[in-house]
Amino acid sequence: MTSPVLTLTTDFGxxxxxxxIMKGTILSIHPQVQLVDISHEIEPQDVAxxxxxxxxxxxxFPKGTVHLIVVDPGVGSHRRPIALATPEAYFVAPDNGLLxxxxxxAGANPPPGAQAWAGERMPSLYLWALPQxxxxxxxxxPRFWRQPLSATFHGRDIFAPVAAHLSKGTPxxxxxxxxxxxxxxxxxxxxxxxxGSLLGHIVHVDHxxxxxxxxxxxxxxxxxxxxxxGERHIEGLxxxxxxxxxxxxxxxxxxxxxxxxxxxxxxxxxxxxxxxTIIVRTRxxx
Amino acid sequence: MTSPVLTLTTDFGxxxxxxxIMKGTILSIHPQVQLVDISHEIEPQDVAxxxxxxxxxxxxFPKGTVHLIVVDPGVGSHRRPIALATPEAYFVAPDNGLLxxxxxxAGANPPPGAQAWAGERMPSLYLWALPQxxxxxxxxxPRFWRQPLSATFHGRDIFAPVAAHLSKGTPxxxxxxxxxxxxxxxxxxxxxxxxGSLLGHIVHVDHxxxxxxxxxxxxxxxxxxxxxxGERHIEGLxxxxxxxxxxxxxxxxxxxxxxxxxxxxxxxxxxxxxxxTIIVRTRxxx
Amino acid sequence: MTSPVLTLTTDFGxxxxxxxIMKGTILSIHPQVQLVDISHEIEPQDVAxxxxxxxxxxxxFPKGTVHLIVVDPGVGSHRRPIALATPEAYFVAPDNGLLxxxxxxAGANPPPGAQAWAGERMPSLYLWALPQxxxxxxxxxPRFWRQPLSATFHGRDIFAPVAAHLSKGTPxxxxxxxxxxxxxxxxxxxxxxxxGSLLGHIVHVDHxxxxxxxxxxxxxxxxxxxxxxGERHIEGLxxxxxxxxxxxxxxxxxxxxxxxxxxxxxxxxxxxxxxxTIIVRTRxxx
Numbered sequence: 001m002t003s004p005v006l007t008l009t010t011d012f013g014x015x016x017x018x019x020x021i022m023k024g025t026i027l028s029i030h031p032q033v034q035l036v037d038i039s040h041e042i043e044p045q046d047v048a049x050x051x052x053x054x055x056x057x058x059x060x061f062p063k064g065t066v067h068l069i070v071v072d073p074g075v076g077s078h079r080r081p082i083a084l085a086t087p088e089a090y091f092v093a094p095d096n097g098l099l100x101x102x103x104x105x106a107g108a109n110p111p112p113g114a115q116a117w118a119g120e121r122m123p124s125l126y127l128w129a130l131p132q133x134x135x136x137x138x139x140x141x142p143r144f145w146r147q148p149l150s151a152t153f154h155g156r157d158i159f160a161p162v163a164a165h166l167s168k169g170t171p172x173x174x175x176x177x178x179x180x181x182x183x184x185x186x187x188x189x190x191x192x193x194x195x196g197s198l199l200g201h202i203v204h205v206d207h208x209x210x211x212x213x214x215x216x217x218x219x220x221x222x223x224x225x226x227x228x229x230g231e232r233h234i235e236g237l238x239x240x241x242x243x244x245x246x247x248x249x250x251x252x253x254x255x256x257x258x259x260x261x262x263x264x265x266x267x268x269x270x271x272x273x274x275x276x277t278i279i280v281r282t283r284x285x286x
Numbered sequence: 287m288t289s290p291v292l293t294l295t296t297d298f299g300x301x302x303x304x305x306x307i308m309k310g311t312i313l314s315i316h317p318q319v320q321l322v323d324i325s326h327e328i329e330p331q332d333v334a335x336x337x338x339x340x341x342x343x344x345x346x347f348p349k350g351t352v353h354l355i356v357v358d359p360g361v362g363s364h365r366r367p368i369a370l371a372t373p374e375a376y377f378v379a380p381d382n383g384l385l386x387x388x389x390x391x392a393g394a395n396p397p398p399g400a401q402a403w404a405g406e407r408m409p410s411l412y413l414w415a416l417p418q419x420x421x422x423x424x425x426x427x428p429r430f431w432r433q434p435l436s437a438t439f440h441g442r443d444i445f446a447p448v449a450a451h452l453s454k455g456t457p458x459x460x461x462x463x464x465x466x467x468x469x470x471x472x473x474x475x476x477x478x479x480x481x482g483s484l485l486g487h488i489v490h491v492d493h494x495x496x497x498x499x500x501x502x503x504x505x506x507x508x509x510x511x512x513x514x515x516g517e518r519h520i521e522g523l524x525x526x527x528x529x530x531x532x533x534x535x536x537x538x539x540x541x542x543x544x545x546x547x548x549x550x551x552x553x554x555x556x557x558x559x560x561x562x563t564i565i566v567r568t569r570x571x572x
Numbered sequence: 573m574t575s576p577v578l579t580l581t582t583d584f585g586x587x588x589x590x591x592x593i594m595k596g597t598i599l600s601i602h603p604q605v606q607l608v609d610i611s612h613e614i615e616p617q618d619v620a621x622x623x624x625x626x627x628x629x630x631x632x633f634p635k636g637t638v639h640l641i642v643v644d645p646g647v648g649s650h651r652r653p654i655a656l657a658t659p660e661a662y663f664v665a666p667d668n669g670l671l672x673x674x675x676x677x678a679g680a681n682p683p684p685g686a687q688a689w690a691g692e693r694m695p696s697l698y699l700w701a702l703p704q705x706x707x708x709x710x711x712x713x714p715r716f717w718r719q720p721l722s723a724t725f726h727g728r729d730i731f732a733p734v735a736a737h738l739s740k741g742t743p744x745x746x747x748x749x750x751x752x753x754x755x756x757x758x759x760x761x762x763x764x765x766x767x768g769s770l771l772g773h774i775v776h777v778d779h780x781x782x783x784x785x786x787x788x789x790x791x792x793x794x795x796x797x798x799x800x801x802g803e804r805h806i807e808g809l810x811x812x813x814x815x816x817x818x819x820x821x822x823x824x825x826x827x828x829x830x831x832x833x834x835x836x837x838x839x840x841x842x843x844x845x846x847x848x849t850i851i852v853r854t855r856x857x858x
Contacts, residue, residue, distance in 0.1 A: 004317050007306065013779035015613035017629040018825075020579065023608050024632030031576050031606070031634055034317070036309050041301035044780050057303040060310030060442070062317055076812020151812045153825035156632070207299035208330050240362025240437045253304075253439030290603050293592065322595050322607070327587035343589040346596030346728070348603055493585035494616050526648025526723045539590075539725035 002169040003090070005065040006033045009054050010155070011042040012070070018153070022070070022160040025146065029164035038067075045073040047097045048123050048185070049274075052204055055101025055187075056254050058089055068163040069093040076151035081139040081158045082182060085172050092163040094154070095138075097125050100184035107131050108184070116186040119201045119275025123185035130181060137176035144175055188214040190280070198280040200257065205273055209265020213278055215257040221282050225249070228279040229259050230270035289376070289453040291351040292319045295340050296441065297328040298356070304439070308356070308446040311432065315450035324353075331359040333383045334409050334471070335560075338490055341387025341473075342540050344375055354449040355379040362437035367425040367444045368468060371458050378449040380440070381424075383411050386470040393417050394470070402472040405487045405561025409471035416467060423462035430461055474500040476566070484566040486543065491559055495551020499564055501543040507568050511535070514565040515545050516556035575662070575739040577637040578605045581626050582727070583614040584642070590725070594642070594732040597718065601736035610639075617645040619669050620695050620757070621846075624776055627673025627759075628826050630661055640735040641665040648723035653711040653730045654754060657744050664735040666726070667710075669697050672756040679703050680756070688758040691773045691847025695757035702753060709748035716747055760786040762852070770852040772829065777845055781837020785850055787829040793854050797821070800851040801831050802842035 006026060012018045019040055026033060038057050042050045050071040058067055072079075072094045080095040086106050091099055100123075108128045117123035130136055139158055142149070144165050146157040162175050190200040190213070200215040211229070223237040227249045238248040241260055247269060252258040257280065259266045267273060292312060298304045305326055312319060324343050328336045336357040344353055358365075358380045366381040372392050377385055386409075394414045403409035416422055425444055428435070430451050432443040448461050476486040476499070486501040497515070509523040513535045524534040527546055533555060538544040543566065545552045553559060578598060584590045591612055598605060610629050614622045622643040630639055644651075644666045652667040658678050663671055672695075680700045689695035702708055711730055714721070716737050718729040734747050762772040762785070772787040783801070795809040799821045810820040813832055819841060824830040829852065831838045839845060 005313055007310075011779075013613075014609070015611055016776075016778045017610065017625050018778075020608065020610040020625075020629045021632045021825075024579075024629065024634070024637075027577055027606070027608070028632065028634045034313070035608070036306065036313070036321070037300070038303065038306040039301055041299075053303050053306075057306045057310065060307045060314065062310070062314045065310075074814050077814045150825050152822065156825060204302075206302045206304075207297075242360050242363045250438065253307075253436050253442060291599055293596075320599070320603070322592065322599070323586070324589065324592040325587055327585075339589050339592075343592040343596060346593045346600065348596075348600045351596075490588075492588045492590075493583075528646050528649045536724065539593075539722050539728060 003064045003066050003167040004032070004034050005036060005062055006163055006167045007036045007038045007057075007061065007065060007067045008040070009038040009042065009050055009067070009069045010040045010071060011044050011046065011050065012040050014040050018155065021156050022068075025156055025160040026164040029161060030168040033164065033167050042071055045071060046121065047071050047073070048117060048121070049204070051098050051100045054098065055105070058102065061089065063088055064090070066090045066092065066163050066167040068159055069098045070155040070159055071098060072096070072154060075154050080179075081154060082179070083137050083139060083162060083166065083172060083175060084182065085135045087133060090166050090172075092159050092166065095183050097123060097183055097185050099182060101187050103128055103182065103184050104187050106134055108134065110184065110186045114186050117188050119188060119203065125183040125185055127181045128184045135172060136179050136182055137172055138179050139176040141174065141176050144170070190215045190219055196282070200278045200280055202272060202274055202276045202278065205267045209261065209267040210252065211259040211266050211270070211272055212252060212254075213257045213259075215280055217251050217255050220257070220280070224283045226281045226283060227257070227259065228281070230272050232270060234259065288455040289350045289352050290318070290320050291322060291348055292449055292453045293322045293324050293343075293347065293351060293353045294326070295324040295328065295336055295353070295355045296326050296357060297330050297332065297336065298326050300326050304441065307442050308354075311442055311446040312450040315447060316454040319450065319453050328357055331357060332407065333357050333359070334403060334407070335490070337384050337386045340384065341391070344388065347375065349374055350376070352376045352378065352449050352453040354445055355384045356441040356445055357384060358382070358440060361440050366465075367440060368465070369423050369425060369448060369452065369458060369461060370468065371421045373419060376452050376458075378445050378452065381469050383409060383469055383471050385468060387473050389414055389468065389470050390473050392420055394420065396470065396472045400472050403474050405474060405489065411469040411471055413467045414470045421458060422465050422468055423458055424465050425462040427460065427462050430456070476501045476505055482568070486564045486566055488558060488560055488562045488564065491553045495547065495553040496538065497545040497552050497556070497558055498538060498540075499543045499545075501566055503537050503541050506543070506566070510569045512567045512569060513543070513545065514567070516558050518556060520545065574741040575636045575638050576604070576606050577608060577634055578735055578739045579608045579610050579629075579633065579637060579639045580612070581610040581614065581622055581639070581641045582612045582643060583616050583618065583622065584612050586612050590727065593728050594640075597728055597732040598736040601733060602740040605736065605739050614643055617643060618693065619643050619645070620689060620693070621776070623670050623672045626670065627677070630674065633661065635660055636662070638662045638664065638735050638739040640731055641670045642727040642731055643670060644668070644726060647726050652751075653726060654751070655709050655711060655734060655738065655744060655747060656754065657707045659705060662738050664731050664738065667755050669695060669755055669757050671754060673759050675700055675706075675754065675756050676759050678706055680706065682756065682758045686758050689760050691760060691775065697755040697757055699753040700756045707744060708751050708754055709744055710751050711748040713746065713748050716742070762787045762791055768854070772850045772852055774844060774846055774848045774850065777839045781833065781839040782824065783831040783838050783842070783844055784824060784826075785829045785831075787852055789823050789827050792829070792852070796855045798853045798855060799829070799831065800853070802844050804842060806831065
């Protein structure tokens with residue numbers, strides 16, 4: 001089955017030739033594919049940020065879309081090139097944690113004792129066993145690679161050609177050998193404190209300066225809450241960005257608690273960023 | 287009639303997942319559509335800048351192109367989601383002034399007494415009646431929305447799906463109810479001063495630092511003119527950027543008077559920006 | 573023969589309407605073409621950088637791809653608009669050196685005595701005679717231009733429409749008259765010093781801060797070498813970015829010697845940039 005859509009997520013920026021070289025390589029194999037950029041402004045080598053971005057985006061694409069993700073600090077070392085098939089989509093990437101949110105959402109679990117990522121630059125990776133119906137392979141069939149293989153640009157030489165062949169309908173098992181587990185980090189989760197409050201983490205700061213946390217709608221027992229962020233206390237949940245005071249707490253479009261500023265950047269107003277923490281207290285009602 | 291081309295203009299930047307989420311939503315409904323980015327570097331919530339950018343671009347696209355514009359500071363409040371059909375194109379956007387240049391060019395008029403925008407961040411909006419053959423609807427048919435509807439991302443939940451359905455051939459009147467008027471601001475226009483000179487406004491500063499004004503070729507009675515910009519006087523009109531001295535005045539590609547620097551940024555050289563004014567004097571010939 | 577792929581390389585940035593205006597113009601002529609952005613972050617008017625970027629990218633695209641390159645400081649002056657056909661691809665651009673790397677790779681030669689570019693902003697241009705089978709034309713058939721022709725935006729009025737017609741299958745010789753030579757600069761090359769060492773030039777600094785030189789793999793007689801860059805000496809060639817110390821020398825993906833930093837930007841660590849020099853010494857083995 002061919003896939004008309006192939007997305008790209010990288011830390012390449014758009015000033016250099018690298019992204020275009022991958023696109024040209026893909027189109028040389030599958031000229032009819034529709035290429036969609038997810039983001040190329042991932043911070044250089046920031047696997048966790050790329051994992052968040054693809055983890056938040058993929059579910060909105062057509063079933064069977066091929067997602068190519070290349071943030072690859074270990075290129076040329078022993079990290080494996082892999083592909084993952086889920087019921088929704090295909091993913092082609094280095095095996096370095098880029099698919100962590102996707103695995104978690106697809107029902108895979110970290111091994112016992114694994115520490116959740118808490119906003120540091122480089123999360124600790126663990127081998128996650130893949131439950132049915134997930135299938136993964138290591139990309140070890142050089143017939144589908146560009147030759148000669150470089151040690152510096154597997155995006156061009158392995159990942160792009162394999163993604164193009166997948167989107168053209170080549171079956172997964174021709175591209176490499178099955179593997180039972182992938183490296184991933186447990187996505188960040190808020191901690192329940194002894195006093196019942198939640199200690200949440202900022203996992204992303206968006207273009208508007210909104211601070212997006214790991215606290216989800218389901219984690220909140222009440223909308224009567226106080227969020228402590230930086231030195232400020234924000235009372236209650238707003239329903240829209242244009243409502244409420246200068247700073248507001250809101251459930252954002254991906255179902256996560258966000259701190260926003262109605263006329264500007266909450267990140268700037270609060271001097272908070274990725275990895276910082278917030279405290280969410282449910283207000284007692286007497 | 288299906289439209290092969292759908293353009294996107296937003297203030298989302300390209301680092302976050304938001305733009306990709308809209309594109310995935312569109313492709314899930316209409317996989318064959320050709321997506322074209324107009325700009326995603328509109329300053330956050332700068333409706334006037336987005337109105338200028340789409341107003342300058344749309345006429346170069348194929349007839350029937352669907353233009354999706356999402357700069358939406360009022361998401362979740364009472365502003366209406368709308369679509370507009372002109373003889374040239376379709377536009378899908380919040381009803382907050384984004385289509386002002388398009389309405390003005392299509393022959394609609396502001397109500398008497400409306401103040402033209404003069405470069406401030408937030409222009410004042412007025413209800414403009416739509417003349418024939420313009421048609422507008424409010425997007426109030428939830429059958430074409432993504433469910434559940436969020437209060438924070440109508441780009442994903444209303445505008446993207448409606449634009450995709452329009453490009454796929456769904457008739458306008460199935461997507462919502464007709465409305466007779468839209469909110470818009472009168473585009474900036476130069477003022478004629480008592481001494482006969484023109485007081486123009488800088489409406490856009492481009493990537494090269496060119497200062498683009500609201501003075502059009504038709505406003506100039508002679509090419510024998512002096513432009514006063516900052517503390518500098520520029521004599522005469524140049525025909526090309528590579529002609530003339532350090533600073534030059536020129537009719538740019540959209541028919542507007544621009545101040546340019548032949549080897550650099552006029553904005554930097556003059557320390558001028560959006561909303562600043564220039565004076566254009568036709569030289570007397572004795 | 574129609575070409576499904578048309579690439580764009582400009583110094584327009586992506587905030588202004590200019591790029592979208594060219595894309596709309598192309599799609600109005602050839603709606604089925606697949607548009608691919610190579611880069612729009614070329615520094616304003618930096619012909620040499622654009623020449624490097626397209627020269628490094630084009631060979632990865634499908635045979636017959638049309639490459640449109642618009643970095644055009646001389647727009648409206650006497651520089652010629654041109655198209656070049658090679659066995660691999662078509663190129664549409666102003667005749668100002670943008671195709672220098674492509675000509676050099678296709679076997680054309682600069683006239684005797686021409687000085688190689690050595691990293692300055694504006695390289696000196698020379699007329700290069702075109703060997704078989706290269707074919708060039710000057711775009712002097714106004715039937716394929718947008719009318720009225722402006723003096724400020726030939727990207728919209730000449731280059732985009734001609735590129736669209738080429739991709740749609742219009743034969744080269746209908747678009748203009750054959751010309752025997754094009755303006756180009758000799759791409760930078762390392763100099764052999766009296767002591768046998770190589771004096772190389774930094775020709776590009778990429779998004780990761782890697783310093784890419786004009787020294788190629790073939791220029792090196794041994795991997796036992798020392799690279800002197802800034803005030804640092806780097807011993808030996810690394811095989812991958814994750815190997816070696818803080819700073820490393822490596823043959824990058826385009827076959828050029830690069831200086832990289834394993835955890836950051838070599839450009840920042842060494843305070844070096846485009847036009848700076850490095851010295852490569854092959855170590856004597858006693």
